[in-house]
Amino acid sequence: MRILIVDDEPLQRDMLSGFLKKQGYTVHEAANGTEALSQFMRQPIDLVLLDHRMPDMNGDEVLARIKAQSPLARVIMITAYGAVDTAVRVMRLGADDFLEKPIDLEALLAKIRVIEEQLFIADDVARVEETIDTEALPVRMIAASPAMRQVLSLVMRAAPSPWTVLIQGETGTGKELIARLIHLLSPRKEGPFIPLNCAAVPEGLFESELFGHEKGAFTGAANRRRGVVEQAHGGTLLLDEVGELPLAVQAKLLRTLQEKTFSRVGGEQLLPVDVRILAATNRDLKQMVAAGGFREDLYFRLNVIALDIPPLRRRKEEIPELIRFFLHKYQSPAVFDDQALAQLSKYPFPGNIRELEHVLQRTVTLARSTNIGLRDLPPEIRDYRGATSEGDLNDRLAEVERQMLIEALERHNWVQTHAAESLGISERVLRYKMERLGIEKKR
Template sequence: MHILIVDDEQLQRNLLAGFLVKQGYTITEAATGEEAIHAFRHLPIDLVLLDHRLPDLHGDAVLAELKRINPLVRVIMITAYGAVDTAVRVMQLGADDFLEKPVDLTHLLKQIQTIEEGLYIARDVAQVEKVINTTDLPVRIVAASPAMQQVISLVMRAAPSPWTVLIQGETGTGKELIARLLHLLSPRKAGPFIPLNCAAVPEGLFESELFGHEKGAFTGAVSRRRGVFEQAHQGTLLLDEVGELPMMVQAKLLRALQEKSIQRVGGEQFVPVDVRVLAATNRDLKQMTTDGTFREDLYFRLNVIAIDLPPLRQRKEDIPALTHFFLNKYHSKAVIDDQAMGQLTKYAFPGNIRELEHILQRTITFARSPVISLRDLPAEVRTFQNQTIEGDLNTRLSEVERQMLIEALERSNWVQTRAAESLGISERVLRYKMEKLNIAKKR
């Protein structure tokens, strides 16, 4: 990571540069705003540590120019003048954080590492968008929200490995889509992708579905049949709703995963299989191991890599793009007006993406106009009540921000570090906003 340190004090630059070089970062220094802008234009700078008071240009002006050159640049403002109005202004201009002098180096390093992780995630998402042919997927991958960008980054890093992956999430969050993406990004993409919905298999046929059977193995077995393990040879097998597997079958699945071979029902020989196994569930397998309904050893065998999919209500930034995708998918010429889109965004979507798709299918079927308005939405969406926010624009924006912060804190059990990470801000900024908006945990 390449960091530009901008400060007119040589001692301060030496202190920061010496510390960050020891952490493995590449450092460029600038003593004035003009030097900083010149260096930024000619070097691949990822992050700028910017002093607010410079001899030639004000820090606000330098920040604005850096953002004009590259709107994606990450900036931490450093100031000896920690007034609240300064903090508010630099955050509005696009700074990621602000620190007071003397700089707490431990805190600075933590903030840099958070920003660095965000940059890695953004690069992973961009790489996925380049290499994936979205026509191979039943639904377009939409990842405008930080929560989904984190998921895509995990998929990008997990896909090349041979390990089993456990995909967890509520019904309708797109678990099979993520499994297909893992397959398409893996070295096995030329092989088959075989999904098996464990919830749809009768209990007496599980072994035959998984491992196949020999001719005459049971009544109706008129010929040899390959199970999904053999069908997925040199490819990927998705065990969807894996929590529905009976205990007896769980033991045999565990053995197949460990031995990398299967035995057909009614057969005597072990058949080697080369399969990467993915598992998906909307159930809490960890709790099921405690309850004795799921084998603990199988749980740990499947949970080598875990990917948790957020529900749609926690990634509302993705709703407009998903809406437009589904309208195009069904060849609809309809457009959705701002009021209807706003109501869709407010809705809680207990059925997640699948429910959004079905809502849009109904809406475009019954809409009397090519412009979808609020009245065209189903009653459960149209009448859904969220907190009404009154007042001028600044008041309404503040209340929206307040609600987002409270939701993130509640999801994180009021652990501020986790809440800040889910919002894509630093813990320091979160504490500042909590104080500004008078947010405190109710006792």
């Protein structure tokens, strides 16, 4: 990470420069605003540590010029102690964060690492989107929320590896789409991608469906049949709703994962197989292990890399973009007005993205005009007025917590230090909760 320190005090620059170099960062220095802008233009800079008070121009002006040149530039403003008004102003101008003098080096390092992780995630997401576009992959991803950007970052890093991936999330969140993306970004992309919905397989046919059978293996087995494990040889096998696997089949699947061999039902020969296993579930496999419904050793085999897909109610900022995507997909000329969009964004969508897609299909089909308003929405969405006493307790508590955090941040102009104080928590805890709940300041 390349950091530019801008401060007119040589001692301050030396202290910050020495500290950051020991942390492994590449550091550049500027003694004033003019020199800072010149360096920013000449070389790539990831983060600017910008003193607010300088002799030639103040930090506000330097920040404004940096943002005009590169709106995505990351800046931490260094202000005088107690200069709350200044801190609020620089955050509004586009600074990512601020620190008061004298600088707490550990606090500075924590802020830098948060920004560094955000830059890594942004780079991973950009690479995913570029690959999708340049290779014309048959998938499209909407990742406007921090939570989904984190998922795409994990996908980008997990895809090239040979390890099993456990994809967890509620029904309708897009688990199979994520699995297809992992396959298409992996070295196995030229091989087959075989999905198996374990919930749709009758219990007595599980073993045959997975591993195939020999002719005469059981009544009705008139011919040899390849199972999905064999069909996916050289590619990827997705076991969707993997929690539905019977215990007896789990043991055989575990052996296949460990030894990379299998045998067909009714067969005696062990056959080698080269397949990457992805598993998806909307159930809590840990609880199933504790209750004896899922093998612990298989759980650990599947859970080498875990991906948790957030429900749509925790990434509501993606709803307008998802609506545009589905309207384009179905070549619909419909346009949703602001009231309709606002009401759709309030609704919790228990069926997630799949439910949103079906709602749009119904609304566009039944509307008498291409201009979709509040009255055109289905009654359950049009009349929705917020959370009721029903629903999952954890989800309701998370939503209450989310609203409290947003209200505190807005009340303090998104200055995290003061919002955290008003809530009686530390700034670090506030940042953690914001990331977990997908809260991000709108720019």
